[in-house]
Amino acid sequence: MYRNVILVGFMGTGKTTVGRLLADELGWTFKDSDAEVEERAGMAIREIFAEQGEERFRELETEALRILLAGEKRVVSTGGGAVLREENRRLMAEGGLVVALNAGEAAIIARVSGDPNRPLLQGDVEQRVRTLMEARREAYRFAPLQIDTEPLTAEQVAAIIREELPV
Numbered sequence: 262m263y264r265n266v267i268l269v270g271f272m273g274t275g276k277t278t279v280g281r282l283l284a285d286e287l288g289w290t291f292k293d294s295d296a297e298v299e300e301r302a303g304m305a306i307r308e309i310f311a312e313q314g315e316e317r318f319r320e321l322e323t324e325a326l327r328i329l330l331a332g333e334k335r336v337v338s339t340g341g342g343a344v345l346r347e348e349n350r351r352l353m354a355e356g357g358l359v360v361a362l363n364a365g366e367a368a369i370i371a372r373v374s375g376d377p378n379r380p381l382l383q384g385d386v387e388q389r390v391r392t393l394m395e396a397r398r399e400a401y402r403f404a405p406l407q408i409d410t411e412p413l414t415a416e417q418v419a420a421i422i423r424e425e426l427p428v
Contacts, residue, residue: 262427264333265289265357269401271394272341273372274362275410275418280338283419287426289334294343297325306340323349330356341393344400354403360422361404364411366394 266283268276277293284291295306298321302309309318322343329337330352337356343349353359364372370390401407406425410418 263358265330265335265337266422266426267330267337267339267353267357267359268362269339269344269353269359269404270341270362270410271364271369271397271401273369274341274364275415276338276362278415279362279410279418279422280336282415283422284336286419286423287334287336289336290332292329292335292337294322294325294329294337294339297329298322298340301325319346322346323352326352326356342397344403345397350400350403358406358422358425359404360406360408360425361401362408362410362418363401364409366391368411369394 266280266287266289268280270276280293281291283289298309298318299305301324302321304312306318309321319342322340323346326337326339326343326349329335335357339349339353344353370387373386373390406422408418408421413421
C-alpha cells in the first residue's frame, strides 16, 4: 500500500486540480507543497523569489516536502521545479506513488499565460515555457507512472491513478 500519492510535472499540467479531486475520491487529505512553503514563509512565492531568491525558495520547498511526505493518506501536489533537487526526488520516491502529469508545450502555454503568480514566467511566456520544459524534461522521468493529461479530463486522470493503488 502506498502511504501517499505525489504529483509532479510542469506547471499547468493539472497537478492541483487532479490532486484535489483524487484526494476527495480517496477520502485522503490534499496538500500543495507551494501552499505549505507560503504558509511556513509567511509570504507568497513570488515574494520569496523577489526578496530571497530561487535558491531559498528551493530550500523551503525541500523542508515542506519533508514535512508533507512524513504523513500518510495524502495527495501531495508539488511545484513544477520540485524534481530538480535529488533530495526531493528521493523524498518523493520514499514517500509514496509518484505520478508525473505531462502535457505538450502549446497546451502548457495556453494554460499558464496571463497567470501573474508564476515568478519563473516573467517576460516572454512562450520562450520561458520552452526553455524550462527543455531543462526539466528528464527530471520527471523518475516517476513510475507517467500520464499525458492533454487529452484527458481531471476525472480520467484521477481514475488512472486510482487503478494503480492497491484496494
